Amino acid sequence: MNEIILQNLLSPVVLFFVLGIIAAIVKSDLKFPNGLSEGLSIYLLIAIGIKGGIELSHYSIESVLAPILGALFLGIIIPFITLALMRVIKMDLKNSIGLAATYGSISIVTYGAAITFLDENGISYEGFMNALVVLMESPAILVSLLLLKIAESKRDLTLYSTRNLGFIPSSINLIDKEVLRESIFGKSILLLVGSLLIGWALGDNAVPMVKPLFIDLYSSVLILFLLNMGLIAGKRLPEVKKHGLKLLAFGLFTPLLFGSLGVLVGDLVGLSLGGVTLMGVLAGSASYIAAPAALKTSVPEANPSIYLGLSLGVTFPFNLIIGIPAYYEIAKWIQ
Numbered sequence: 001m002n003e004i005i006l007q008n009l010l011s012p013v014v015l016f017f018v019l020g021i022i023a024a025i026v027k028s029d030l031k032f033p034n035g036l037s038e039g040l041s042i043y044l045l046i047a048i049g050i051k052g053g054i055e056l057s058h059y060s061i062e063s064v065l066a067p068i069l070g071a072l073f074l075g076i077i078i079p080f081i082t083l084a085l086m087r088v089i090k091m092d093l094k095n096s097i098g099l100a101a102t103y104g105s106i107s108i109v110t111y112g113a114a115i116t117f118l119d120e121n122g123i124s125y126e127g128f129m130n131a132l133v134v135l136m137e138s139p140a141i142l143v144s145l146l147l148l149k150i151a152e153s154k155r156d157l158t159l160y161s162t163r164n165l166g167f168i169p170s171s172i173n174l175i176d177k178e179v180l181r182e183s184i185f186g187k188s189i190l191l192l193v194g195s196l197l198i199g200w201a202l203g204d205n206a207v208p209m210v211k212p213l214f215i216d217l218y219s220s221v222l223i224l225f226l227l228n229m230g231l232i233a234g235k236r237l238p239e240v241k242k243h244g245l246k247l248l249a250f251g252l253f254t255p256l257l258f259g260s261l262g263v264l265v266g267d268l269v270g271l272s273l274g275g276v277t278l279m280g281v282l283a284g285s286a287s288y289i290a291a292p293a294a295l296k297t298s299v300p301e302a303n304p305s306i307y308l309g310l311s312l313g314v315t316f317p318f319n320l321i322i323g324i325p326a327y328y329e330i331a332k333w334i335q
Contacts, residue, residue, distance in 0.1 A: 011120065013113050014320055016223045020230015021237075021317070032228045040225040041289065044108060045191040047214040047221075052130020053199020054206055064128050066269040067279075071132040074265055074283045075139030078258055079104040083147065085254065089246045097148045098295050098302030102311050103254060104140025105287035106133060108192075109229060110319045112222050114281040117324050118274050125274025134192045136282050141291055145298055187289075229316065236313035239305035247306070251314030259284025259319075259327045267334050276335065280327030285319055286311035 023030045032040075056064070079100035086096035111133055118125055199206055207215075240248060262283025266276035288311045295302050 011116070012223055013116055013219070013226050017226040017230040017233075017317065017320055020227045020232075021234040022230075024231050024234025031231065037228055040221060040228065042187075042191060043214075043221055044112060044225060045187075046195045047218050048108060048112060048130050048133060049192040049195025050199040050206065050210055050214055051218075052128065052133065053196040053201070054203060054210075055127020056131045056196070056200045057203035059126075059128050064131070067126070067128065067132060067266075067271060067275070068135060070265045070269040070279065071135045071282070072139055074258075074262055074279075075104060075136045076143050078261075078283065079140050079144045079147065081258070082254070085250065089250065091247075093148070093151055094299055094301040095303055095306050097144050097299055098304075098307035099250075099310070100147070101141045101144035101291045101295055101299075102288070102307040103258065103286045103315075104144060105138075105291040106136045106282045107285035107287060107311070107316060107319070108133065108289065109222070109225060110285040110316060110324070111278065111281055112218075113226070113320055114278055114324045114327075116219055116222065117328070118277065123274045123277070123328075125272060125278055129275055129278045131196055132279070132282065134189070134196055137189050137192065137287070140287075148299065226320075229312070233313050233317055236305070236309040239309035240313045243306055247310060248314060251310040252318055255284040255286070255315050255319055255323050256326065259323060260330055263327055263330045263334060266331070273328075273331055273335055276331040277324075277328045280331060281319070281324060284323055284327060286315045288312045288316065 020030075082100040082103050083096055086099060091099070115125075199210075240251065259280040263276055263280035265283070266279030271279060288308055292304065292308050295307065296304070
């Protein structure tokens with residue numbers, strides 16, 4: 001285990017991420033232009049989606065049905081577990097929903113780093129795992145926002161019955177159209193799903209055109225992206241400290257809890273060692289792209305320094321350094 005962690009620590013993607021954190025801590029003038037940062041995000045989304053689509057074209061629907069159901073199960077159950085933990089911490093409802101959506105959704109870059117980890121160690125995995133990335137991006141966001149609407153509706157019903165002698169509104173708008181639009185057609189999901197469908201439709205015919213940019217250069221572009229993520233994470237670390245040790249412990253220990261659950265589900269649906277590891281990585285990661293974008297419009301009262309600071313400043317580096325090799329070791333032990 002120690003050897004695997006050390007090997008992961010000495011990989012270029014992790015070292016450049018640490019370099020970014022150091023640059024932020026010492027207040028270096030190193031920074032990425034906004035356009036370049038946005039371009040790197042778009043590149044990674046397309047690369048992961050199109051590679052997953054090409055691989056998915058090699059499989060029948062029957063062979064991927066069980067893993068798809070497993071991924072959807074994780075995307076739905078993790079927000080419920082997160083909300084239960086938030087009740088123990090005594091976090092308010094809006095910020096609890098923010099964390100439920102963030103930790104129920106997934107980190108594309110953590111998944112990309114996990115693929116690099118498996119490739120460097122010669123561990124194979126199912127090509128359709130990239131498709132599961134898309135499937136686990138939205139459900140947690142929708143479930144979390146639905147739970148918020150239900151909680152608010154119950155509170156409103158109690159208020160109405162108290163003030164108006166049992167009057168109950170004729171309809172309850174659980175999810176508004178803007179929330180659905182942001183969760184399904186937001187930038188990250190649109191690019192992932194669109195690239196996946198293009199790769200799936202074209203299959204191996206797409207390889208000659210996409211290989212030079214989206215396959216051969218993937219690891220190198222990931223290094224640039226993680227350097228930028230290190231800069232951002234380093235700036236977010238002080239914000240997490242403001243909210244106490246309980247929240248910090250949540251950001252450190254829940255990845256192992258959710259990651260272990262993902263490993264169990266991956267094993268139950270019959271994935272290989274590499275596939276089980278990736279399922280653990282997906283379950284143990286936290287979103288800092290899709291979920292915050294949806295929360296910004298649908299739950300503006302939730303504090304970004306909590307859900308974004310925790311996911312990007314604590315859970316992301318934890319997974320990058322310790323989580324990925326830990327999920328691999330857990331998967332080896334279970335299998």
